Amino acid sequence: MITKNKNSTPYIIGITGSVASGKTTLAQTIKIFLKKYLKKKITNISTDNFLYSNKKLEKKKITHKKGFPESYNFKNLMKFLQKVKLKKEKIKIPKYSHLNYDIIKNKHIKINKTDILILEGLNILQIKSYQQQKNKQKKILSDLINFSIYVHAPEKFLKKWYKDRLLNLYKNRNQYKECFLKKFNNLTKKELFNQLTLIWNTINKLNLTKNILPTKERATLILNKTYNHKINKIKYKI
Known part of the structure; x- marks a missing residue:
């Protein structure tokens, strides 16, 4: 329940699910609804x-695991949520660009006290990966989330939505000064399609089955999607 008490602790809504499941769109929709x-x-x-930045991922030799739990700075993510809960002012966090496919150097997002935080991401309901350092009270990220939503869809649809999204971005890549898809400029349409299929099968699908999907039942609310992002089933845990 979202309280109206001005002095209440900020309420955190967590949204998780696979790559291309529609987490960001859902987060934006919830924000518009709540603001109304x-x-x-x-x-x-x-x-x-x-x-972690691409440079750091390369140094750690986990570039091929971008999006997996080990590719995130969980310590800083936990600190950020704790600051939000404490209503800290002028919180500054790194800024990621989906066009650059990397953390933008010397760019930050600034948050100055918020009543409701909508946090969306692949691994917010993980357990082990979010534990803090030794000799400190062990907490996991979901301990700080008040209400969690898992967006579920059959893998065949997720794969299609992922490809459609990147193919659309690829068509418009030259409109942007920087776009990571420009590295595929010399590929034919068929070669690009095959490359995206390879990325899905070796990274996104593996991350989904190994790390993300096992956390589904930990969510307060599960939204099941079918073709064209239509929700056909809702499961709510009281």
């Missing part, structure tokens, strides 16, 4: 902003 009915400051943040 509540006089609250609402902030949307993606855990992508807490990914």
Whole structure:
């Protein structure tokens, strides 16, 4: 329940699910809905902003595991949520660009007290990966989340939505000064399609089955999607 008490602890809504499941769109929709009915400051943040930079991933030799739990700076993500809960002012976090496919150097997102935080990301309901250092009270990220939503869909649809999204971005890549898909400029359409299929099968699908999907039943609310992102089933845990 979202309280109206001005001195209440900020409420955190967590949204998780596979790559291309529609987490960001859902987060934006919830924000619009809540703003219409509540006089609250609402902030949307993606855990992508807490990914290690591509340079750091390369140094750790886990570039091929971008999006996996080990590719995130969980320590800083936990600190950020704790600051939000304490209503700290002028919180500064890194900024991730989906065009650059990397953390933007010397760019930050600033948050100055918020009543409701909508946090969306792949691994927010993980258990082991979010534990703090030794000799400290062990907490996991979901301990700080008040209400969690898992967006579920059959893998065949997720794969299609992922490809459609990147193919659309690829078509418009030259409109942007920097776009990571420009590295595929010399590929034919068929070669590009095959490359995206390879990325899905070796990274996104593996991350989904190994790390993300096992956390589904930990969510307060599960939204099941079918073709064209239509929700055909809702499961709510009281």
